[in-house]
Amino acid sequence: MVADLSAFLGESEKHQASIADYERYGFGDKPKFECVIAEHGSEAVGMCLFFDSFSTWIGRPGVYVQDLYVSDKVRGLGLGKKLLAHVASIGQARGCAYLRLSVDADNVSAQKFYESCSLQWSSSEKVYAVRNEAFFALAALDAK
Template sequence: MTVPKLAIRPGRIEDADDIHAALLGIGEAVGETHKIASTADDIRRFGFGEQPAFATLVAEISSEFAGMCLYFPIFSSWMGRPGVYIQDLFVAERFRGLKVGEKLLREVARLSRDAGGVYLRLAVDTDNVKAQAFYERLGIAHSRNEQVHKILGDAFFAFAENDDHPEDR
């Protein structure tokens, strides 16, 4: 049996529809599609252009979209070194088991390393046991001494606007 050739390349603006479809696929896998408010236009607007908010790598097998990794640079003030944050990793169902996800992650790690990076971070949905096991197998361990906190939507906007001490400005 011939193993299909995997190609990994930087995402391009014309990949926005596939990237967004992958995000919907992640949402479906964890039963949270209803929480996805982004559109392919958001991907085009914020991922490409003069100041992209993120980068993507796209995996293709026989010129067919096989998966993607959406990531962005981060910095550790304690280490004094940059790293990379993996926001989303997706592999199309028919290409799972071919190490597409692992190869995407390794390529992002190489790109970060080549830019001076020394670490990789990501978050996994609490209920996504398969993804947790996948990352653990690759040596990307759960950090037991950290907890994610977030504020979003109306609460975020209210927080950004509320200033109890205007004299401190």
């Protein structure tokens, strides 16, 4: 489904993760993420991948949604909202007080969807990222 998501966004060439990566990091003693799956009939048609977060401003734990995807075959059935609500419920049961996510700047339909689910765009923040070789170069500065 993540490959379907990257294709939907027109970014298939950016998708580097393998099934082995998901198995390595999503299972075991300390999984790095969790994922809930939506089914329609007996077919997996949606997923919400998330992990724990913490806000120093709020002073409470939260949930960060990395990816939310619903197959275009079943969009409009409310599965995306159900997935988000389920993840929020999991977080609430663990003492979380918020849910955060980032959305692709060009994915206007997703932005409208999140707003319809009561999520608000934060104009006071920008997302920065460092990846691959630049990430390793940054980490190497710690040894110097």
